[in-house]
Amino acid sequence: MKLKFTYGFLFLYFFGFSQELHLPVFTQYLADNHFVLSPTFAGIGDNLRIRANGLTQWVGIKNAPQNQSLYADFRIRNRSGIGLSLYNDSNGNTSQTGAKFSFAHHIILDYYSKQYLSFGLSYNINSFKIDISKFNTTHEIPILDPSIINNRSISNNNFDVGLLYRNKGFYASLNATNVLPKSIDRFTGIEPSLILNYQLYSGYLIKNSYNRNIEIEPSIFFQYFAGDQRSTTDINIKYRRYNSYDDYYWAGVSYRFLNDQALNPLAVGPMAGFKKANFYFGYSYQITLSQIAAYNSGTHMITLGFDFLQGISDCPCTQSPVHD
Template identity: 70%
Template sequence: MKKLIIYSLFLILAQSYGQELNLPVYTQYLADNPFVISPTYAGIGDNLKIRANGLTQWVGIKDAPDNQSLYADFRIADRSGVGISLYNDKNGYTLQKGLKVSFAHHLILDYYSKQYLSFGISYNLNSFRIDIDEFRPTYETPIIDPRVTDDRSISNNNFDVGVLYRNKGFYFSLNANNILPKDIDDYVGIEPDLLLNYQVYTGITLQSKLNKKLEFEPSVFFQYFDSDNRSSTDINIKVRKYDRREDYFWGGISYRFLNDQFFDPLNLGPMAGIKKSNFYFAYSYQITINDLIGYNSGTHMITIGLDFLQGISNCPCTQTPVH
């Protein structure tokens, strides 16, 4: 039991160490919201799209990570779009809030073969602090350090950039996040000043030859952290079924692993969702496949969405990718 507690604390502290301006990506992007990953998706679609996510990780473990986020993007011209995201993240006694403001521009490479190229940029503002109100005396430390007089709060600014290529149902997105070094305390040697990480998201939407209302969407999401060379990969598959009114429901599964441990997955999770008129709902569940599996009931995520102000663009480069 002692080893398990130490292992649990290591995971939580490790995530806190890399948490600032590096909010973990779970499966939010699979809930018909790739804007979670890349600013290049801002404005692609025929609506003002809003997606709210609520995520609770490692249910059953005290002070496990908890996250809420809100994403919205819409088209401002035939070839351009803007977006905004807000998030609130708690991990043990560390708290952070932030926002991203994004802009994307979309180009036609070839009209007849439906090849498009998109560029995006995001400005990030992040506030990070330690909730010292939760500190309590223990047997080993009967008196809280009197030098801790504030929340050690700090704010940072940064930028993300990305490029997206689309060819009919195929898509490939490459993003560089937090491209600027972070201001750090020169007297503390354990804080990383480089938060740069790269993300690749690619996949293809295939229409069933037997049923035109049925689509399959395999995809891969890769993330690499430049500071310590960590990397992970998601392998996903979704199946989407439409009705006569172009509403749909879908189901899928995601398999996440560290890239040097393919047969030792971090998470394995089913997911499902439905879109009815302008309303969207999705649920995702991730099983934690490590020593913590016996002490928590997994990670649960809910996505609720609304689409407003439908208006088809005159440029196919921003028309909805969902048929």
């Protein structure tokens, strides 16, 4: 009984807040697609960029979370970009599906020192569902609640806003997700109305002065959840190597922890991938280091991508810093 309680507590702790509040962020953004984190990255680059992610968490545990997502963004005119995000996230008998429609505008702060500032806005629509068809009685709960007679669902609308600063190889973005409070049933008192969370993402693209085909990219990702004041941090590093055709392969590692337990990581894992012509592939594996690690074999994520319609902008503020 104690074991079941521990497992249930961890399951709810890490993902009870993830659904309906925000789409869980793993390492999708490290698959050369920062648009996952913020609308401010929409339109930075020379292509219509599409990335599809499939994630299976805690392999070996029944009804563990599953996630599928699709991201697409491209530039319009010289200084703006638009993007679309679609996702489906399931966790046991609950699931959420949704979409984000994003717009970004990029300006030059200083042409010669390559300083740029970007503004981003997303409109979000989310549908949260509970499927009662698989509810079963247990020894502890011999009778189901008779008031639950059909599946439940609710839809929410919200907005994200963000800022992005770039200076040569350095970048830093600040994003606020779900800026509007959620409408709730004030008589139940069990739902949070404040679903705002802040995300800070920063990194630096280091180019090898002796070999321009080699890049190293350390980065950090910080999340703060205003509702319960939790926060987490990812520390990442990537290695990227190009060939003479601008194809490349990369490898890296990510380390995630709660900020009040920096030396007790939640997960750590390697990543690898490659880009060949217009095709992109990435794989990420996360080893769970909490108490639940004994009951699963880790989290796996695959990213597939395609780049289309190459068109170089006249404005450097929309050109990708990767291998420029």
